[in-house]
Amino acid sequence: MAGIYIHIPFCKxxxxxxxxxxxxxxxxxxxxxxxxIQEVISRTDFFKPKEIIRTIYFGGGTPSVxxxxxxxxxxxxxxxxxxxxxxxxITFECNxxxxxxxxxxxxxxxxxxRLSVGVQSFDDDHLSWMNxxxxxxxxxxxxxxxxxxxxxxxxxxxxxxxxxxxxSVWESTVKKAFELPINHLSAYSLTxxxxxxxxxxxxxxxxxxxxxxxxxxxxxxxxxxxxxxxxDHYEVSSFCKKENYARHNKSYWEGIKYLGIGPSAHSxxxxxxxxxxxxxxSYLDLSRQNGDYRDxxxxxxxxxxxxxxxxxxxxKWGVNQQSFKLxxxxxxxxxxxxxxxxxxxxxxxVKKKENIRLTEVGFLFADHIASSMFVDV
Numbered sequence: 182m183a184g185i186y187i188h189i190p191f192c193k194x195x196x197x198x199x200x201x202x203x204x205x206x207x208x209x210x211x212x213x214x215x216x217x218i219q220e221v222i223s224r225t226d227f228f229k230p231k232e233i234i235r236t237i238y239f240g241g242g243t244p245s246v247x248x249x250x251x252x253x254x255x256x257x258x259x260x261x262x263x264x265x266x267x268x269x270x271i272t273f274e275c276n277x278x279x280x281x282x283x284x285x286x287x288x289x290x291x292x293x294x295r296l297s298v299g300v301q302s303f304d305d306d307h308l309s310w311m312n313x314x315x316x317x318x319x320x321x322x323x324x325x326x327x328x329x330x331x332x333x334x335x336x337x338x339x340x341x342x343x344x345x346x347x348x349s350v351w352e353s354t355v356k357k358a359f360e361l362p363i364n365h366l367s368a369y370s371l372t373x374x375x376x377x378x379x380x381x382x383x384x385x386x387x388x389x390x391x392x393x394x395x396x397x398x399x400x401x402x403x404x405x406x407x408x409x410x411x412x413d414h415y416e417v418s419s420f421c422k423k424e425n426y427a428r429h430n431k432s433y434w435e436g437i438k439y440l441g442i443g444p445s446a447h448s449x450x451x452x453x454x455x456x457x458x459x460x461x462x463s464y465l466d467l468s469r470q471n472g473d474y475r476d477x478x479x480x481x482x483x484x485x486x487x488x489x490x491x492x493x494x495x496x497k498w499g500v501n502q503q504s505f506k507l508x509x510x511x512x513x514x515x516x517x518x519x520x521x522x523x524x525x526x527x528x529x530x531v532k533k534k535e536n537i538r539l540t541e542v543g544f545l546f547a548d549h550i551a552s553s554m555f556v557d558v
Contacts, residue, residue: 296332366412
């Protein structure tokens with residue numbers, strides 16, 4: 182299995198909490214997309230001749246700022262130079278205000294079979310506070326339109342932990358989400374990232390910080406409502422119906438090989454991690470000069486173990502003892518006996534013969550638990 186991630190580094194507006202790489206200037210959009218396609222063509226040696234692409238993911242930024250013609254050009258380059266499985270999952274991130282009926286039909290015709298819609302909230306005041314470019318009505322309408330066009334795989338993003346978000350409004354938001362024709366939902370706690378407008382506003386005491394205790398309460402409400410409807414909470418931030426897992430994201434957590442294309446995109450070949458320069462201008466200039474716009478690091482055995490803990494413990498499957506020993510040469514129960522016994526004793530972790538995994542409460546502290554087990558072997 183292998184995947185391709187395409188980073189589209191443009192947005193119509195800047196969400197004030199976001200620290201992903203993007204530009205709101207479209208002046209060099211044509212040239213950047215040309216360089217991106219050239220990168221698609223030039224990176225075929227990243228995969229072995231018989232490796233099959235099982236997932237393609239358009240992220241950003243905002244991929245839905247692409248025209249259908251621009252999307253077709255990128256898709257054509259991928260299909261011309263890589264072996265893509267007939268049943269490949271092809272995900273396209275989009276904003277609700279970009280999804281009119283005609284554009285949705287064009288996406289489906291282009292080969293997109295999974296939509297990831299950046300809803301974030303169904304409250305117009307909250308959307309305005311986040312500087313989102315859409316309103317709640319557009320979110321609801323575009324999802325129904327997408328289902329009518331024939332999209333069976335639709336996921337939405339929601340954000341909780343806003344300082345003004347009450348438990349009752351959040352509960353209403355989650356219920357509204359589950360009433361929509363979606364089969365997957367991702368929910369993220371608002372975080373205060375450095376060098377974002379939100380961080381600066383908080384420092385200037387013009388905005389409040391994200392909730393702490395309230396954020397965990399929002400998380401609990403989401404988990405309980407999803408379980409009452411039979412949804413599967415299979416990763417810290419991810420919920421789905423009937424095993425409709427996000428196959429591309431699942432491959433990240435399982436350590437499967439993937440190629441990242443575009444400014445700031447990351448790649449992983451199970452031995453090295455690569456990252457492209459996080460600048461549209463530098464990416465374009467280096468592409469024109471046939472320069473190297475990516476850097477890399479060789480992952481030590483300690484790096485690999487720590488990444489496995491960080492990603493594996495985020496999922497309901499946890500970390501398997503047998504596969505861990507086979508891949509890294511260490512017995513997980515011997516290596517982490519003290520830590521595992523402690524986390525099990527406070528019921529944040531479950532230890533079984535074949536694996537360790539976190540409880541629902543443990544999911545709240547997944548990164549902390551994983552980092553407590555980091556090694557230098």
